[in-house]
Amino acid sequence: MAKSKKKKITQNSGPKPQKKISGGIPSQTDDPLTFDFSKGDWLKSIKFRDFTNKLDGETMFANNIFELFHKIIPTIQQNWNQIIKSQGRGVWQHCHPIAEDKLDLVLNIIEQIHGHNFQSEKNAGPSLWQIGITQNIRLIAIHDYTNNHLTPVFVDYHHLIHPSKFYNQPDYGRFDFCPVCEYV
Secondary structure: OOOOOOOOOOOOOOOOOOOOOOOOOOOOOOOOOEEOOOOHHHHOOOEEOOEEOOEOOHHHHHHHHHHHHHHHHHHHHHHHHHHHHHOOOHHHOOOEEOOHHHHHHHHHHHHHHHOOOOOOOHHHHHHEEEEOOOOOOEEEEEEEOOOOEEEEEEEEOOOOOOOOOOOOOOOHHHOOEOHHHHHO
């Protein structure tokens, strides 16, 4: 009778994680950041409580859209890996997840614009981002960490989610232009 060879049994617990999850940030793909513009009403303007993203007219809309597509979106795409790591610190201080104390306001605005009930999705909070490059316009978007997509849900043209007495004008309440209402 031949002696049986003892086989060394190694435990394979599956693939090793590619990235460490730190600071509560979900693991994300290495795919380049893409924008998903499928939510058609993301350019809709509303008035809700002390918030408005209504504009003064077509010229103000054109200026803001030009800044968004010519400056903000390309800059975000080129620097997303740095932005996601900084979480609103340093050079990217205007790019960060929506603060906990602003989450209800942002979810209410999304509901007003898109007609969805986002209030029950509080766990979506970390995926809601405020993105800005300059002192004024902010893009509010949902970040899909798994596929590395940003889906804009509305534009805060006047920086009223996080208002500043130094930069905000007090007369936004008189604005009444909504591009979606005007052109759709």
